[in-house]
Amino acid sequence: MKIGISCYPTWGGSGIVATELAMALAEGGDEVHVLSYAQPSRLELVNPNLSYHEVVVPNYPLFDYPPYSLALATQLVEVARHQSLDLVHVHYAVPNAVSAVLAREILEPQPLKVVTTLHGTDITLVGNDPNYLETTRWGIQRSDAVTAVSEALRRATQSQLGVENTIEVVPNFIDPRRYERVRGDQGAKRWAKGDERILLHISNFRPVKRVLDVVRVFERVRKQVPSRLLLIGDGPDRAQIERYCRDCEMCDAITFLGNLPLVEEILVGADLFLLPSETESFGLAALEALSCEVPVIATRVGGLPEVVVDGDNGFLREVGDVDAMAAAAIELLEDEPRRRAFGKSGRRRALEMFSEDLVVERYREIYRRVLGG
Numbered sequence: 001m002k003i004g005i006s007c008y009p010t011w012g013g014s015g016i017v018a019t020e021l022a023m024a025l026a027e028g029g030d031e032v033h034v035l036s037y038a039q040p041s042r043l044e045l046v047n048p049n050l051s052y053h054e055v056v057v058p059n060y061p062l063f064d065y066p067p068y069s070l071a072l073a074t075q076l077v078e079v080a081r082h083q084s085l086d087l088v089h090v091h092y093a094v095p096n097a098v099s100a101v102l103a104r105e106i107l108e109p110q111p112l113k114v115v116t117t118l119h120g121t122d123i124t125l126v127g128n129d130p131n132y133l134e135t136t137r138w139g140i141q142r143s144d145a146v147t148a149v150s151e152a153l154r155r156a157t158q159s160q161l162g163v164e165n166t167i168e169v170v171p172n173f174i175d176p177r178r179y180e181r182v183r184g185d186q187g188a189k190r191w192a193k194g195d196e197r198i199l200l201h202i203s204n205f206r207p208v209k210r211v212l213d214v215v216r217v218f219e220r221v222r223k224q225v226p227s228r229l230l231l232i233g234d235g236p237d238r239a240q241i242e243r244y245c246r247d248c249e250m251c252d253a254i255t256f257l258g259n260l261p262l263v264e265e266i267l268v269g270a271d272l273f274l275l276p277s278e279t280e281s282f283g284l285a286a287l288e289a290l291s292c293e294v295p296v297i298a299t300r301v302g303g304l305p306e307v308v309v310d311g312d313n314g315f316l317r318e319v320g321d322v323d324a325m326a327a328a329a330i331e332l333l334e335d336e337p338r339r340r341a342f343g344k345s346g347r348r349r350a351l352e353m354f355s356e357d358l359v360v361e362r363y364r365e366i367y368r369r370v371l372g373g
C-alpha cells in the first residue's frame with residue numbers, strides 16, 4: 001500500500017504513535033510518506049520505503065495566524081498526486097482530518113481514502129471547543145474510517161461531539177525490542193545517590209498533566225522513603241514547577257531532564273512512574289513505563305484504567321488526591337517484592353495487549369478494508 005501519514009512532530013503522544021506506525025509499516029513493505037510541519041523527533045529516515053514531506057506554511061503580513069490547515073491540504077494533494085497514494089492516515093483530528101477530507105475532494109476523480117485516528121485532546125479539549133467543534137465533527141464524519149486510542153475516547157467522541165459514524169478502538173502500542181535493547185542498563189539508577197529510590201514522570205508539562213501534583217506526591221513520599229524525582233519533558237508549566245521546587249527547597253532532590261528521544265533508556269531502572277493527569281485518553285507514557293517493568297501511579301480518568309490495572313501493575317486514585325497517590329507510592333516502595341511483581345505484570349500486559357505487531361496489523365486490516373480489498 002502507498003500510505004500518507006499526517007501528524008504533529010512533537011515529542012510525545014500522537015506524534016510518537018504516528019511515527020512508530022510509519023516506521024513499522026515501511027519495515028513491513030508498505031510505502032509510507034510522512035507529512036508534518038517539522039520532522040518528527042523519532043522519525044528515522046533509514047528505510048527506502050519511508051520519506052518525509054515538510055508542510056511549509058508561508059507567512060504574509062496580513063496573517064496573524066498563517067493557515068496551516070490549507071498548507072497541509074495542499075501538500076497532501078501534491079504528495080497524493082505525485083506519489084499515487086492509496087490513503088492518508090491522519091493523527092489528531094484538528095485540523096488534520098479536515099485538511100485530508102479537503103484534499104480528497106480536490107483530488108477527485110483520483111481516489112484517496114482518509115483514515116482518522118483520534119488521540120485525546122483533539123476531542124476532549126480542542127475539538128469540543130465551540131470554535132472548532134463543527135469543522136472537527138465534519139472532518140471525522142467524512143473520514144472513511146475512524147479509530148480512537150481507547151474505549152473511553154470513543155465514548156467521549158460520541159457524547160461530546162455527537163459523532164455518529166463507527167469508531168473502532170485501536171490502542172497505542174510499544175515496540176518490545178526497545179526495552180530488550182536497554183534491559184540490564186542502569187537507566188534511571190544513574191541519578192540515585194546511595195539507596196535513593198527513583199520516581200519518574202514524563203509529559204509535555206501542560207496544565208492537563210498536573211505536574212505540580214507529581215511534585216506534591218514526591219514531597220510526601222521523600223519524607224518516608226529516601227528518593228529522587230526525575231522529570232522528563234518540557235512545556236508551559238515548567239517554570240511554575242521549578243519555582244515551586246525552589247520555594248519548597250527540593251531542588252537537590254528533583255532533576256529536570258528536558259525532552260529525550262529514547263525514554264526507555266531512563267525508564268529502565270526507575271522504581272515508580274507518576275501520571276496524575278486531569279484527563280488522559282490513553283497515557284502512552286504510562287504504557288512505556290509498564291513495558292519497562294515500572295509500576296504506574298495514575299489517576300482514574302479517561303483511558304488510563306484500560307492501561308493501568310489498579311492493584312495489579314499500579315494504582316489508580318482520584319484526580320488531585322495527592323495524599324492517596326503518595327500513600328500508594330509509599331506502599332509499593334516499602335514492599336520491593338510486590339513492586340517487582342507489579343513491574344512484571346505490567347510488562348506482560350504491555351506485550352499481550354499493546355505490542356507493535358498486533359496493533360500495526362489492526363491498522364493494516366482497516367486500510368485493506370477501506371481500500372475494498
Ligand code: GMT
Nearest residue numbers: 013014119120121279280281282283284
Ligand atoms: O494532549 C497531549 O498531551 C498530547 C496528545 C497528543 O496527541 O500528542 O496526547 C494524547 O494522545 C496520546 C497518544 O494517543 C495519548 O497517549 C494521551 O493520553 C493523549 N493526551 C490526553 O488525552 C491528555
